[in-house]
Structure formats: C-alpha cells, structure tokens
Amino acid sequence: MDTHASRVGRFAGQTGPLVGAFMIAVLAACGSGEGGSDESATPSTVTAPTEATTPPEATEEDPVTEETTPYLDPSLGDSSKPGSDSQTTISGTVASGVETGCLVLEHNGTLYGIYGSFDSSVVYAGATVTLxxxxxxxxMTTCQQGTPFVVEDAESAD
Known part of the structure; x- marks a missing residue:
C-alpha cells in the first residue's frame, strides 16, 4: 500500500544523505576560512587612541570662496503655488475617492485629496465647493489618491 506517509519516508530516505553531505561541506568551508575573507581566523585586538584627534583648522591659504559656497536664491520659491505654506483656494465638484470614505476634487487639471476638519454638510461627494x-x-494618507489638500475653510458654491 502506497500512503502519503510512506512516500514522504522514501523521499526523506533518498534525499537525507545528500542534504547532510551538503551541510557538512558548507560548515567545513566556513570553518576553514575559505569563505572569501583574507583575514586570519584569530581575532585581532582593537586599541583605543591615546589622544583625541581634531580636524585641521582652516588657514588663510585655504579660504572658502563664493564660487564654492552654495547659494539659494529666495526669489526662486513662489509662495503662491500649491505646495507652499501659503493658503491656496481650489474649487470644483467633490467626488468619492477610490477608497471608502475618501473625497477628491479636481481643480485646474490637478486631483486633490480632501483632508482636514470641515463641515460635512458642505463638503460631500457631489457638492460644488470652494475650499x-x-x-x-x-x-502620508490612506486614501492614496490625489495631492493632499488640508481644508481650513469650505464654502458651498451652489
């Protein structure tokens, strides 16, 4: 009679010596130091430095020039663009997001995920609003859809 237990026993009996020989070869290679390391098998001793080292100080011969100093022009950042810390206004029709309980709004070709504390009688799927x-x-959001927009004030556009 050929049962599952007898098949497993035959398989283990046939492969057991191969697995055992492989493990012995692996362990022997690790113990012999042939594992790719050129260091000897004896541990080395690490000693602490006797005095603290300090970085070399800048001298007059090695000044930092304006050419090597990075410069960030503050006029490059436009605070009126979305993504800045300034308040932004978007408007459109609120829609349900792909995740349950999520709301989105498309404004000027950008899809925004709607977050924050707002009046749910004003901001809901199907409402036309100004946020x-x-x-x-x-x-980071659980809705995983649109650019996150945190609402501070909402007005119905109906």
Whole structure:
C-alpha cells in the first residue's frame, strides 16, 4: 500500500544523505576560512587612541570662496503655488475617492485629496465647493489618491 506517509519516508530516505553531505561541506568551508575573507581566523585586538584627534583648522591659504559656497536664491520659491505654506483656494465638484470614505476634487487639471476638519454638510461627494487651505504634498494618507489638500475653510458654491 502506497500512503502519503510512506512516500514522504522514501523521499526523506533518498534525499537525507545528500542534504547532510551538503551541510557538512558548507560548515567545513566556513570553518576553514575559505569563505572569501583574507583575514586570519584569530581575532585581532582593537586599541583605543591615546589622544583625541581634531580636524585641521582652516588657514588663510585655504579660504572658502563664493564660487564654492552654495547659494539659494529666495526669489526662486513662489509662495503662491500649491505646495507652499501659503493658503491656496481650489474649487470644483467633490467626488468619492477610490477608497471608502475618501473625497477628491479636481481643480485646474490637478486631483486633490480632501483632508482636514470641515463641515460635512458642505463638503460631500457631489457638492460644488470652494475650499481654502494648504497643499501638503509630503503628507502620508490612506486614501492614496490625489495631492493632499488640508481644508481650513469650505464654502458651498451652489
């Protein structure tokens, strides 16, 4: 009679010596120092430095020039663009997101995920609204849809 137990026993009996030989070869290679390391098998001793080392100080011969100093022009950042810390206004029709309980709004070709504390009688799927708040592009969300927009104030456009 050929049962599952007898088949497993035959398989283990046939492969057992191969697995055992493989493990012995692996362990022997590890113990012999042939594992790719050129270091000897004896542990080395690490000693602490006797005096603290300090980085070399800058001298007059090695000044930092304006050419090597990074410069960031503050006029490059436009605070009126979404994603800045300034308040932004978006408007449109609120829609349900792909995740349950999530709301989105498309404004000027950008899809925004709607977050924050707002009146749910004003902001709901199907409502046409004007939202004031901030874009938080780095905000992690569970809705996983749209650029996060944190609502500070909401007005019905109906």
């Amino acid at each position: 004031h708040g901030k874009v938080e592009a780095d905000m």
